[in-house]
Amino acid sequence: MRIGLTGGIAAGKSTVAARMKEDGAHVIDYDALAREVVKPHAPALERIAQEFGPDALNADGTLDRAWLARHVFATDADPHALERLNAIEHPYIYRAAEEQERQFLREYEQCANGRDKARQLVVVHDIPLLADVFNTIPFHFDHIVTVEADEATRVRRMMETRAMSEQQALDRIAHQASDQRRRAISDTLIDASQPMDAMLKQVDRIMAPWLGRQTD
Ligand SMILES: CC(C)(COP(=O)(O)OP(=O)(O)OC[C@H]1O[C@@H](n2cnc3c(N)ncnc32)[C@H](O)[C@@H]1O)[C@@H](O)C(=O)NCCC(=O)NCCS
Ligand SMILES: Nc1ncnc2c1ncn2[C@@H]1O[C@H](COP(=O)(O)OP(=O)(O)OP(=O)(O)O)[C@@H](O)[C@H]1O
Structure with missing residues (x-):
């Protein structure tokens, strides 16, 4: 079973993803993949440097994330800059996610040949931008959970937690889909303004049937 997990920036998505993993799901973290694909010598990094110029790189050849964030998210940024970055x-990121999912499947099949046949494979794709890329992402999801x-x-x-100014926080939110758009693609909502304990219990209740477990 494939689950899409999404939520606006700083809603609590990573906290929910970590609990899903503890519950037994396999999680693909798209923010982590986005960092992998721009590592030194990765092809996406070279293309970013061509597209945005050498200022996008630090002196040591790594991506200058703060510089790029300003150029794609700031109020006075070129309105097409984020589109250009996403297109690169x-x-x-999708290719890396496919590969990670294949790896989870291989591990599951090896394990399913052994003692743990009753366990369901639940792969959670933790995608901040799922509502923005819903029509182009090359995956179909059995359920979509929004935090x-x-x-x-x-x-x-x-x-x-991110040492952002209020304006930087508002700028990042302005470049993401609205709550309504995230709701429109979701069948399951998690309220992350409730106390942490209650939220984590809600995650356990949601995951139990998907993992083929009894709820308490
Ligand atoms: C612009 C970059 C260098 C800024 O890096 P920074 O360290 O400030 O942020 P980080 O990558 O940790 O992302 C933090 C959050 O910002 C938001 N965010 C990131 N990329 C985007 C984007 N393209 N559009 C809207 N919001 C975004 C997400 O909520 C994400 O969880 C980086 O976010 C990036 O390379 N983004 C493009 C890749 C992407 O779309 N990533 C999201 C996963 S699909
Ligand atoms: N229910 C909750 N009660 C209190 N604090 C919470 C709750 N859920 C999450 N948090 C806190 O909110 C902060 C942001 O959470 P988290 O990192 O999970 O969000 P995120 O959506 O993954 O963020 P990002 O989009 O920046 O990756 C963290 O400090 C986390 O501990």
Whole structure:
């Protein structure tokens, strides 16, 4: 079974993904893949340097993430800059996700030949931008889970945990799909403004039937 997990920036998606993993799901982290595909000598990095110029790289040849973030997300950024960046990175990210999923399947099949036949394989694709790329992503999902928290909470979390200014937090939100668009593609909502314990229990309840387990 393939699950899409999404949520606006700083809603609590990674926290939910970590719990899904503890529950027994296999998680593909698209933010982590996005970092992999721009590592030194990776083809996406070379293409970014061609498209955005040498200022996109630090002196040591790594991606200058803060420079690029300003150039694609700031209020005065070229309105097509983010599109250009996504067009470079997303195909590499999808290919890497396909490969990781194939690997999970191979491991599952080896394991299913042994003692653990009753276990279901649940692969969670943790994709911040799922609502934005829903029509182009090369995967079909059996369920889509959205993690929600109100905008004020998310801005506060970004300022506290990502050292962003309020304007940077608002700019990032402005470049993502709305709550309504995320709801429109989802069949399951998780409220991440409820206390942490209650939220994690909600995750366990959602995952139990998908993993083929009894709920308590
Ligand atoms: C622009 C970059 C260099 C900024 O890096 P930075 O370290 O500031 O942010 P990081 O990558 O940790 O992402 C943090 C969050 O920003 C948001 N975000 C990232 N990329 C995008 C994007 N293309 N559009 C809208 N929001 C985005 C997501 O909510 C993500 O969880 C980086 O985000 C990037 O390369 N983005 C393009 C790839 C992408 O789409 N990544 C999202 C996973 S599909
Ligand atoms: N229910 C909750 N109650 C209190 N704090 C929470 C809750 N859920 C998440 N958080 C906190 O909110 C912050 C952001 O959560 P998390 O990193 O999971 O969000 P995210 O959506 O993955 O963010 P990003 O999009 O930046 O990767 C973290 O500090 C996390 O501990």
